[in-house]
Amino acid sequence: MIRYTMFLRRRSILHSIDPRSKIILSLFLFTVCIFFNDPIYIGIIFFFLIISLKIFGKIEIKKTLSFLKPMLPFVVMIMLLWILLGSEKGNVIYQIWKLKIKDVNIEMAIAMGFRVLAMILSTFLLLMTTEQRDLVLALVKMKLPYEYGLTIAIALRYVPTLASLAVSITDAQKARGLELEKGNILEKIKKYVPILVPLIVKSIQLAQELAIAIETRAFGKPNRTFYRDLKFKFKDLVFLSAAVIFFVICLYLRIKRYGVLDI
Amino acid sequence: MLKVEDLCYEYESGFKLKNINFEVKGGESIGIIGENGSGKTTLVKNLIGLLRPKSGKILLNGEDTSKMSVAEIARTIGFVFQNPDNQIFASTVKEEVSFGPQNLKMDNIEEIVEDVLKKTDLFKYKDSHPFKLSGGEKQRLALASILVMNPKILILDEPTSGLDLRNARKLIGIVKNLQREGRTLILISHDMKLVSDLCERIILMKSGEIIADGGIKEIFNDSNLLEKTRLDLPEIAKLSKILEFGIVFDPEELYRKWRASND
DSSP states (O other), X not given: OOOSOSOOOOOSHHHHSOHHHHHHHHHHHHHHHHHOOOHHHHHHHHHHHHHHHHHHHOOOHHHHHHHHGGGHHHHHHHHHHHHHHOOSOSOXXXXXXTEEEEHXXXXXXHHHHHHHHHHHXXXXXXXXXXXXXXXXXXXXXXXXXXXXXXXXXXHXXXXXXXXXXXXXXXXXXXXXXXXXXXXXXXXXXXXXXXXHHXXXXXXXXXXXXXXXXXXXXXXXXXXXXXXXXOOOOHHHHHHHHHHHHHHHHHHHHHHTTTTOOOO | OEEXXXXXXXXXXXXXXXXXXXXXXXXXXXXXXOOTTSXXXXXXXXXXXXXXXXXEEEEETTEEGGGSOHHHHHTTEEEEOSOGGXXXXXXXXXXXXTXXXXXXXXXXXXXXXXXXXXXXXOGGGTTSOGGGSOHHHHHHHHHHHHHTTOXXXXXXXXXXXXXXXXXXXXXXXXXXXXXXXXXXXXXXXXXXHHHHHHOSEEEEEETTEEEEEEEHHHHHTOHHHXXXXXXXXXXXXXXXXXXXXXXXXXXXXXXXXXXXXXX
């Protein structure tokens, strides 16, 4: 099943906040994840994010986890790399052939796992509680040229379209006897040619049609007006101040080297 | 030849196929009709193994298809997808058509491909680039690339949509030749004229269920059923019904009946 957007419609504080404040909060959270490398600190940020999505965004924890699930292979890969190729310091707790597994590296692997997950969550927080058109509108209101805003909107809009196109093409080729599962790696790669060629051709066709559709609706005429507008209200100010205070506290902790492990 | 027993299927979105039961005998021509979203394509995807039934059985020549791969099923059931652009990837028509037989590791590919290209009136284009073909020719290419695997059962999904009269007639002519060869045909279409042209039996679907299965004239005569499914009969059938001659598809036959009743 292909979802058209990550947005989940709920009536919550997070949903009602001005998307511009949410973009800033998202950036703050993302940056804070880089500040610390102590698994406890990053773990706290991670769980804080999941719980605040539940409390302030009314998004069920189960739902959040289901969005994180597809990212798991990526996270596991990062953790394995840290365990196998991390720091030279620390005590060896297990050794297979030349691979030494060290305690500090396990600690770092956990921290990095949480860091990636928390970074993903901080962007998901924005995407799950903000409609795409509001997101683009916010970027445009933040002085991003409209052309770029539209490009982002189109890119977001066409991810699921292209994904479902890829599924249709794969189905059509499977009906012609294509078996993707069989064969060694080289053969498998070769088997994707009959899927990639129609996909690329169709994407170009789609782009051309879209370009014409946009042109016919007077794209590029200067001084455009907006049907929807954003209003920065008092509660947005409160929200933004809270985000700034949170960021400053984290920055202070970082400067005082709390939550930072030396390896 | 093909037997479906208590087939149920459910999408994540909640759409269901419920208790589908029918049997197809060798050489039969069946039209599967119903409104958009009534489950026609879902049913067919289950038949060819792109989707797997949640419960129930599909027996192909007495063998349960749940243990067969899509490629194995493709040897017996050929499914021509609606959009030919979704499968064209090769740089010559000949290469495109030989993709299926190569996947199924068939013998004498050269010979079979040439034979099929002649049958579908594409032989003169055998060395041209498939993207240079017109809409009608592309549709025939899609048919050829399935036909080349010599399936006993052929499933066509809206084969004439978007074709002009000349190309549509050409395609219908090819399909009629295949029927004469004794191939079993399953046709999905909204075009009742086409269905009445090619099929003797109809399976009528609504909201994921088969609500009628029987001879075409029998079903077209059932006013209750027609109203329930908003089916639009071919004009000639409407006229013959008004004149109380039952369902007649052939103008000359209608004329003869009319003359006979006036004498």
